[in-house]
Amino acid sequence: MNEPPRVLLIGAGTRARKVYGPWLSQAKTVRPLAVVDTDTEAALSVARALPGAAVLRPQDVDHTLTDDRPDLVVIATPDASHRDYVMQALAAGCTTLVEKPLATTAEDAFALVRAAKNAGTRLLVGHNLRFTNLHSQVRMLLAGGRIGEVVEVDFRYTLNTSHSHSYFTRWHRRRAASGGLEVTKASHHLDLLSWWLGAQPIGVTALLGRHHYFPGKGDVPADADIHDSVHALIQYASGVTVHYALTPNAPIEGYTCTFRGTEGVCTVQYDARSGPHFVDLRPASIAEGRRLTVRREKGTHAGADRRMLEALSKALLSGAPSQFATVTEAALAVATGTAMYHSSRLGRRLPVPQPAILGESR
Numbered sequence: 001m002n003e004p005p006r007v008l009l010i011g012a013g014t015r016a017r018k019v020y021g022p023w024l025s026q027a028k029t030v031r032p033l034a035v036v037d038t039d040t041e042a043a044l045s046v047a048r049a050l051p052g053a054a055v056l057r058p059q060d061v062d063h064t065l066t067d068d069r070p071d072l073v074v075i076a077t078p079d080a081s082h083r084d085y086v087m088q089a090l091a092a093g094c095t096t097l098v099e100k101p102l103a104t105t106a107e108d109a110f111a112l113v114r115a116a117k118n119a120g121t122r123l124l125v126g127h128n129l130r131f132t133n134l135h136s137q138v139r140m141l142l143a144g145g146r147i148g149e150v151v152e153v154d155f156r157y158t159l160n161t162s163h164s165h166s167y168f169t170r171w172h173r174r175r176a177a178s179g180g181l182e183v184t185k186a187s188h189h190l191d192l193l194s195w196w197l198g199a200q201p202i203g204v205t206a207l208l209g210r211h212h213y214f215p216g217k218g219d220v221p222a223d224a225d226i227h228d229s230v231h232a233l234i235q236y237a238s239g240v241t242v243h244y245a246l247t248p249n250a251p252i253e254g255y256t257c258t259f260r261g262t263e264g265v266c267t268v269q270y271d272a273r274s275g276p277h278f279v280d281l282r283p284a285s286i287a288e289g290r291r292l293t294v295r296r297e298k299g300t301h302a303g304a305d306r307r308m309l310e311a312l313s314k315a316l317l318s319g320a321p322s323q324f325a326t327v328t329e330a331a332l333a334v335a336t337g338t339a340m341y342h343s344s345r346l347g348r349r350l351p352v353p354q355p356a357i358l359g360e361s362r
């Protein structure tokens with residue numbers, strides 16, 4: 001019988017504690033090799049639950065990649081460090097899963113598209129919201145033409161107060177570390193939109209604001225330089241226009257998304273924390289709309305993480321294509337977010353930069 005794939009986990013913070021650590025300790029399909037973190041205590045606390053896993057420092061990564069040749073490298077460190085770790089893992093020829101966002105700048109994201117293409121190995125990006133049962137159903141519904149051809153979308157995401165606050169007090173508060181909310185948070189939504197619509201973003205007009213969190217006020221450190229609200233108009237190559245908003249300090253964390261098609265309207269409601277999900281479908285052909293209630297699955301991110309990890313295990317075993325975001329798709333989500341920042345700064349519409357190589361690494 002083949003040995004289960006051996007996994008090197010880089011980053012032992014919240015994401016590792018909640019998702020990757022439990023997966024590595026429970027799944028029979030994978031075996032932990034080592035945990036890496038700049039904070040040795042953090043690495044130890046994750047590794048303690050993983051029998052046989054070593055604790056390593058960042059400077060040990062190169063030699064463990066070449067000497068131990070992990071079958072999978074999982075990167076769950078702060079966003080700005082993704083680029084260098086992905087480059088190291090690809091150079092060693094390792095299959096890699098990197099957390100979203102792929103990178104914090106379009107240049108870094110496109111450099112990773114090129115590197116993945118040249119490395120000829122698989123680079124998967126953890127846009128886990130693709131795996132929510134609701135989100136797969138929305139994709140099928142739109143692809144099935146239930147509201148005809150989508151021409152316009154209104155996507156409005158609100159962060160609740162504690163989540164908003166955490167972005168302004170943790171590493172995310174610095175644009176250099178996270179790319180701002182328009183990258184670190186919006187990349188989830190930008191990836192979903194492109195995936196649902198099967199379309200490529202090509203232009204952005206955006207307005208970023210600071211209305212709630214100010215550098216040096218209250219417990220927000222003086223070096224916080226990100227914005228707390230994002231409003232944008234995004235154009236897609238298919239002709240679809242998306243009105244996008246991301247705003248903080250709401251009572252509810254989640255989104256409402258309305259798709260207007262040539263043959264009807266569909267509104268999706270997703271509460272990130274509790275309750276079922278709703279899809280209100282009003283095809284033009286019927287007088288009254290109908291509400292579909294989609295069961296909320298158990299687990300982090302309404303079951304998305306569990307499904308993503310199951311897909312990861314399958315992808316490792318079979319090598320078959322999967323629902324994961326490709327490096328190009330993930331790079332375009334980053335490029336759209338950074339274009340929002342520059343559009344707001346310059347006060348005009350900007351094209352979304354495109355990677356020179358539209359290569360896919362699956």
Ligand SMILES: NC(=O)c1ccc[n+]([C@@H]2O[C@H](COP(=O)([O-])OP(=O)(O)OC[C@H]3O[C@@H](n4cnc5c(N)ncnc54)[C@H](O)[C@@H]3O)[C@@H](O)[C@H]2O)c1
Binds near residue numbers: 101
């Ligand atoms: N997919 C999702 O739903 C989701 C949810 C939360 C976070 N994330 C992403 O996961 C990643 C990790 O986020 P988190 O919330 O776990 O952050 P965190 O701050 O809780 O943990 C980050 C860990 O990385 C360590 N670290 C920092 N720099 C490092 C470096 N250069 N090398 C090695 N270790 C380093 C820190 O010591 C810390 O233990 C981020 O990219 C974030 O955007 C994704």
